[in-house]
Amino acid sequence: MSGDQAATNLTTAVSKLRALKLKLEEHNEIETLQLQRFRTRLDHLGTASVGNLKEWNDMKLKRILVDYFLHLCDIAFATELAETYNIQDLVDIDVFLEAKEIIDFLHNKEIPPALAWCEENRLRLNKFKSRFEFHLRRQEFIELLRIDNLSLAVDHARIYLAPWGATFREELEHVMGAFAFSGNTECETYKVLFEEKQWDYLVEEFKREFYRLYGITTESLLDIHLQAGLTVLRTLSCYEGNCPNKDPFSQAGFRKLAEQLPFSNHRSSKLICYISKQPMDYDNPPLVLPNGYAYSTMALCRAVGNEGEITCPRTGDVYHLSELVTAQIEL
Known part of the structure; x- marks a missing residue:
């Protein structure tokens, strides 16, 4: 090729290389930022311990609140909230901003x-x-x-x-x-x-x-936590006339929130005997030993010794049958 053609081709190649360089630098900045966020989040997860559980849960609640407003597309308020809590690296504001x-x-x-x-x-x-x-x-x-x-x-x-x-x-x-x-x-x-x-x-x-x-949940984390909690608490007894005032479902607001949620699996809890693995109910009530452990009446009757002694299978303590107390079950 001629010298002019070679110069033109080289100029075009240089332009493409410069454009590629700028694009690579942009990607490098993005990757560096993401790696910084990953490190911050890993460090945050590593701080969870029994000693600072309250502080860690408080931080989790703040993240949930920011996530809630991000799902509402209220980016401005979510950003302000994240800056107030200083948790910008723990939430995905830039991702939601793109959306x-x-x-x-x-x-x-x-x-x-x-x-x-x-x-x-x-x-x-x-x-x-x-x-x-x-x-x-x-x-x-x-x-x-x-x-x-x-x-x-x-x-x-x-x-x-x-x-x-x-x-x-x-x-x-x-x-x-x-x-x-x-x-x-x-x-x-x-x-x-x-x-x-x-x-x-x-x-x-x-x-x-x-x-x-x-990989973001379609519903906010606040909605997910609230629904999970309401589902666990929602039983048929909550809608009966004798629903106690301490029950959240005694309030109309909570009932409305839970309208589309399923009921909890059981109307009431089941007590299972440690020895027989059978339910303890009115016909087979639990007997409480002085050490605080409880077992079904039928299981303890089978295990009673000749002198009316009962041996706790967990601790090995020995008690007389007269020392046992019947526990009352309320449904």
């Missing part, structure tokens, strides 16, 4: 940023068999039909929807039928495609895919 930007675009009916996110994470989304990108393209198609731009809608379908035919054939056939209808159609089958709430569905679907991509 918030795309969510805002979708609320404004702007699809390109979400498509760019799909392109950036295509390999992992394909591994999840995600439908999000297809639904974004479908919404673009519907918006073209809404303004009666049929020619552009046909081109869009050929370029962006047809390649999904082998994967989502039924959905594709359904959306293609929208060609015969306008945005004000009363046909329920296609009316739903033109409804404004489709944008809300896209936002919710993006959140699910985003959380799955980053």
Whole structure:
């Protein structure tokens, strides 16, 4: 090649190398920041001990509160809260900030940023068999039909929807039928495609895919802890007239929160005898030894000696049958 061609090629190569260098430096900064956070979180986990359990749980509660506001997309308040508690490295504010930007675009009916996110994470989304990108393209198609731009809608379908035919054939056939209808159609089958709430569905679907991509729970940690606690406490007896005032479910607010939650497995606890492994109830009440251990009446009657002596199988202490006290069981 000529000298001018060589110079041009070298200039192009240098430009590409500089761009690559800048990209590598950017990735290096991100990796350094993530490694710093990993170290901080590992050090935090290592501080958990019996001596500082209260302080450690207080820190956990602060993290749960920040996570709750991050799930609400209130990034500003979550950031302020994290700075107040000085736990920026223990929460994922930057991750949620990335999601918030795309969510805002979708609320404004702007699809390109979400498509760019799909392109950036295509390999992992394909591994999840995600439908999000297809639904974004479908919404673009519907918006073209809404303004009666049929020619552009046909081109869009050929370029962006047809390649999904082998994967989502039924959905594709359904959306293609929208060609015969306008945005004000009363046909329920296609009316739903033109409804404004489709944008809300896209936002919710993006959140699910985003959380799955980053291994984040779809519900906040506060919701999960609250539901777990209410499920354990929720029994049928809580809804009877004699529900004690100390029971949280005596208050209407807690009952409303737990409406969709399952009941606890048992209406009341079961007492199992250490010796016979059988339940202790009204017919087989527990007998309490002076050392505090309790066993079922039937098991102790079988184990009584000739002089009416009972040997505790746990401690080896020997007591007379007259020293045992019957425990009352209240259900």
